[in-house]
Amino acid sequence: MYCRNCGKELADNSLYCNNCGASQTNDKLIDDNKETKVWGILSIIFDLVPGFLVFGLVFAIVGLCTYQQKENKILCWIGIGLFIAMLIIYIVLLLFVIYMGTIAFFEALWRANNH
Numbered sequence: 001m002y003c004r005n006c007g008k009e010l011a012d013n014s015l016y017c018n019n020c021g022a023s024q025t026n027d028k029l030i031d032d033n034k035e036t037k038v039w040g041i042l043s044i045i046f047d048l049v050p051g052f053l054v055f056g057l058v059f060a061i062v063g064l065c066t067y068q069q070k071e072n073k074i075l076c077w078i079g080i081g082l083f084i085a086m087l088i089i090y091i092v093l094l095l096f097v098i099y100m101g102t103i104a105f106f107e108a109l110w111r112a113n114n115h
């Protein structure tokens with residue numbers, strides 16, 4: 001590789017030019033400050049709104065794909081964790097309702113046959 005400032009040949013992966021001192025790191029400088037927490041926050045909010053659980057997962061994944069900042073990624077992982085937790089709660093509730101409904105149904109059937 002060559003120095004991007006003075007053009008002197010440098011060892012590959014050099015971080016600085018040993019001739020002029022210019023930084024050789026990629027200038028894909030991600031402006032961390034521009035990153036908003038919106039995907040992570042949306043994810044957590046939607047996780048908690050019944051019926052919109054899937055959006056919580058979608059926003060978390062979008063955030064994970066978008067974010068560079070670690071703390072924002074963690075926010076997304078919380079969103080995914082919350083999604084899984086809420087999903088389990090909904091499934092348990094659903095099974096409970098089905099279970100109670102089945103019992104009520106057979107009880108009604110039993111009463112109808114015994115009167």
Ligand SMILES: [Zn+2]
Binds near residue numbers: 004006018
């Ligand atoms: Zn240089």
